[in-house]
Amino acid sequence: MKKSLLFACLLLSFLSPGFAQKQATWIWYPGDYEVWLGNNMQNRRTERGTFLPPFWKLDSHYNLIDFHKDFDIPEAEEVELTVEGRYNVKIDGKAFPGFPTKITVPAGKHRVSLKVFCQDRVPAIFVKGKNVVSDNSWLVTFEDKEWIDETGKASDQSGTTWLKAGSWNFNTAQTPPSAFRLNTTEQAAVKTERKPGSILLDFGKETFGFIKLNGLTGKGKVMIYYGESREEALATETCETTDELHLAMTQKRDSVMELTKAFRYVSIQFDGSVSIDNVSMLYEYLPVADRGSFRCSDEQINKIYDVAAYTLHLNTREFFIDGIKRDRWVWSGDASQSYLMNYYLLFDSPTVTRTMLAMRGKDPVTSHINTIMDYSSYWFISIYDYYLYSGDKAFVQQFYPRMQSLMDYMLARRNKNGLLEGLAGDWVFIDWAEGLSKKGEVSFEQLLFARSLETMAVCANIVNDVPNATKYAKLAADVKQTLFSAYWNEQKQALVHSRINGVPTENVTRYANMFAIFFNYLDEAKKQAVKKHVLLNPDVPRITTPYMRFYELEALCALGEQTYVTKEMKAYWGGMLDLGATSFWEEYNPTKKGAEHYAMYGREFGKSLCHAWGASPIYLLGKYYLGVKPLTPAYDTYLIEPQLGGLAWIDGKVPTPDGDVSVYCSAKDIRVTGAAAGTGTLRFASKAKPICKQGAIRTTSDGKFELTIEKGKSYVVSYKL
Structure with a gap:
């Protein structure tokens, strides 16, 4: 009995927080590692051997950082220190000599602090003791505003701004x-064609990584031509990316190319006495697993979902990038869509925040993000979405000052009417569309601006900045009021595209109109008018990029047009599959033929055949077919409103911060399992009285039915569609 009691006491002491070894992790000044890593990644782009860096301003990390934390420990403990950079370490302000790798922290209350200088990398520390460990509860600053007067007395007021440390998963x-x-893993080609002096490889699908030449020997030149298509790999004069080696080797060895490339096909040509046993690749990837899923009665839709998921994975790297062949940069418009797809497939918040911080960079703000006016707005809107899906208040609280300074920049660039209009240095992008006017006060830019101001109002409230919350909300309301008084055309029943010199044009485009629907800026009458006169009107110029098809189809889904969207999805993304696509493209125009599909930017193979914005079916199928979306931050409350869209059945999962929501729906029954936290509401229509043994169904004012979904519980509803 005594042994059992002793064992229980030991077990309890082992499990108690004071006894357990706390987790240490590398920490740094928040946002600095993301900036440093982004600089490294975005400067890897080459085009036929030429270095092509980004054309916008790149910031750098702070190279001198103070770290500290106050501890209260029950007994003295030895603490190990590992540091990136030159440093000093202090306990209660008293410095240790040299660069110690171990220190002893006495029992009781003590402040442990380090000051680190590093120019080529981000100053970072790893502190590991039993209780004294580095984590994101440490405080950091790049600017110590303390001083000591002539008597040795420290200043009695502090102007130093301390933030919580940044971290990831370096443990x-x-x-x-x-x-x-x-991560990398070696893969072989699925087909190899050898001729004297040449090898043509097909890896079976679009992929990304390092080409590896195995058993390489001899003297001569090796040229490697990469292609997302067979035609590109064989076009030695016009393919987008190449590698070149000059050899003088007497013994066989393996050689891995220095930089990653995107390709499906690789053409290798060599001369002299060069010999290559075989060629493989090191596939490079971020190890993040799918949590979301989707299956339905239509196999083509299933294939579209799978290829969309693969496309997103290829473009999910250190950051969410635009495309793997050409730019490989972090573009705000592209990334804002990747975030949304991510919430329905991966729910990988670290990649979202890394990407947002890398794009934002540091103060002062001297241009729009990526130099594009609309891309600054997308950055704000992405924060709005991130908070809604993740509930991450800490991110908003930490980086609210950077939001303010970017918004100040935007506010300073308004014209006399209080609207955004392209100034010198502003790229007004909107979309790749032939003949699309960017002149004057474009309605689309005002709409994004209003949403950005609404985001600022939300974030100001989170940090208890009440005066600015009021200011931003008022500015947003003013822009929205102007948007409809200046751009709504009663005759056309739509928002017109722009005003030039204060005069509205007659031109109607889809952009502002479709965003106004899912931003919920339109009343029901205007929504139906836009659907009829714009979205379903063949006379309004069609959209050919997956980038804006994303939003067009979202607007139609928000209007309940899932059956129409299913047909469009099958025609558009299915059209790419019919042409042999193994990932989705930057642009698709079904009127083009053959190799015409590969041309863009005036270059024969300029188009990206693996572009992140092509993966939008993930989002559409998760949010508007499975019908799962958060109503309040972090899915504290959420809606499940499944829509078949002409399909016989749908089945899938949507990830949340606390587990997944599972949904199955057919014309006869709905099966739902709630997430591990939060309260859901299942909403559906039925021609007959529905039955559910696991919960009470109630009738809504508009004649639909609702059922409360409690956390972790499963429900089966019998109904008639």
Whole structure:
């Protein structure tokens, strides 16, 4: 009995927080690692051997950082220190000599602090003791505004701004942040064609990584031509990416190319006495698993979903990038869509925040994000979405000042009417569309601006900045009021595209109209008018990029047109599959023929055949077919409103911060399992009285039915569609 009691006491003491070894992780100044990593990644782009860096301003990390935390520990403990950079370490303000790798922290209350300088990498620390460990509860600053007067007295007021440290998942001393690399795995080609002096490889689908030449020997030149299509790999003069080697080797060895490339096909040509046993690749990827899923009665839709998921994975790297072949940069418009797809497939919040921070960079703000006016607005809207899906208040609280300074920049660039109009240095993008006017006060830009101001009002309330919350909300309301008084055309029953010199044009485009629907800026009458006169009107110029098809189809889904969207999805994304696509493209125009599909930007193979914005079916099928979306931050309350869209049945999962929501729906029954936290509402229509044994169904004022979904519980509803 005594042994059992002793064992129980030991077990309890082992499980108690005071006894357990706390988790240490590498920490740094928040946002700095993301900026540093982004600079490294975005400067890897080459085009036929030429280095092509981004054309916008790149910031740098702060190279001198103070770290500290106050501890209260029950007994003295030895603490190990690993640091990226030169540093000093202090306990209660008293410095240790040299660069100690171990210190002893006495029992009781003590402040442990380090000051680190590092120019080529981000200053970072890894502190590991029993209780004294580095984590994101440490405070950091790049600017110590303390001083000591002539008597030795420290200043009695502080002007230093301290933030909580940044971190990711570097949880051992041997994995410093600067050593981070994506994972790789070796893969073989599915088909190899050899001729004297040449090898043509087909890896079976679009892929990304390093080409590896195995058993390489001899003297001569090796040229490698990469192609997303067979035609591109064989076009030695016009393919977008190449590698070149000059050899003088007497012994066989394997050689891995220095930089990653995107390709399906690879053409290798060599001369002299060069010999290559075989060629493989090192596939490079971020190890993040799918949590969301979707299956339905239509196999083509299933294939579209699978290829969309693969497309998103290829473009989910250190950050969400635009496309794997050409730019490989972080573009705000592209990334804002990747975030939404991510919430329905991966729910990988670290990649979202890394990407947002890398794009935002540092103050002062001297241009729009990516130099594009609409892309600054997308950055704000992405924060709105991120908070809704994740509930991450800490991110907003930490980076609210950077939101303010970017918004100040935008506010300073308004014209006399209080609206945004392209100034010198502003790229007004909107979409790749031939003949699309960017002149004057474009309605689409005002709509995004209003939403950005609404985001600022939400974030100001989160940080208890009440005066600015009121200011931003008023500005948003003013822009929205102007949007409808200046751009709504009663005759056309739509928002017109622009005003030039204060005069509205007669031109109607889809952009502002479709965003106004899912931003819920239109009343029901205007929504139906826009659907009829714009979205379903063949006379309004069609959209050919997956980028804006995303939003067009979202607007139609928000209007309940899922059956129409199913047909459009099958025609548009299915059209790419019919042409042999293994990932989705930057642009698709069904009127083009053959290799015409690969041309863009005046270049024969300029188009990206793996572009993140092509993966939008993930989002559409999760949010508007499975019908799952958060109503309040972090899915504290959420809606499940499944829509078959002409399909016989649908089945899938939607990830949340706390588990997944499972949904199955046919014309006869709905099966739902709630997430591990939060309260859901299942909403549906039925021609007969529905039955559910697991919960009470209630009738809504508009004649639909609702059922409360409690956390972790499963429900089966019998109904008649």
